[in-house]
Amino acid sequence: MREPKDTDFLIDLEGVGKFRFARRTFNDRIKIRGEIAVMSRDFGDDLDTVAEVTVLAVYKTLVVACPKGWEDLGGVDLVDRPEVEEQAWQLFMKLQDAESRFRQDRDEARQKDGQGDVAVDPVLVSPKVSPTAK
Template identity: 40%
Template sequence: MFRKSSPDDFDLVIEGVGNFSFARRTMRDEMKIQVEYARFIDGVTPTDWLRAVAGWLSVLNVLTVRAPEGWDTEAMDPLDDDTYSKMLKVYTALVTQERSFRGIVSEGSKAQG
């Protein structure tokens, strides 16, 4: 279900959800994420909701190496609001960690430079 582990993987503990391991994103991963996204939107012009959820799921499905027991995005209840808050929480933690690897500078720091 999840991708194979590699030495570049990193771990995150997401409060209220559990422990995850993610792969560091590569160019190939980014292409896989875009293909996964295209599958989710199935050729339609996505609504804001579809754009957001398809984006979260695409990234999580491609980059997840290990997840807590019971974490299965395909089996999550789409009518449970808690489903979306958990997905967003995990996605946000992942993206925040990725930004820290790439040394993305805040707007305030750019202005000073």
């Protein structure tokens, strides 16, 4: 697991506990893609496997702290703990939701008074002023 930072955030998974995750960096994105490539290379276009590999890669890369028994998500025995598979998906979806909220909050913060896009309203230039008018 990685070192904690001030930008980390918590996700509470009902029935499991609180997880601490790092905000995704450019390096994290590359690490996640590398993990996905390595772990799924022999599975071709099996989308289910690629999806499961994505959950593991994101978790492995971004988790900072987790409840006992979740330190090695890929090593969980699903025969003994079958509920973990569904819980991992729930956690992944909560993580995706949190990251979406961060982007939305960032975009809203950037558009304060006097900022943002200008509505497109083409202004016609009088032929007297336009150099291309005949």
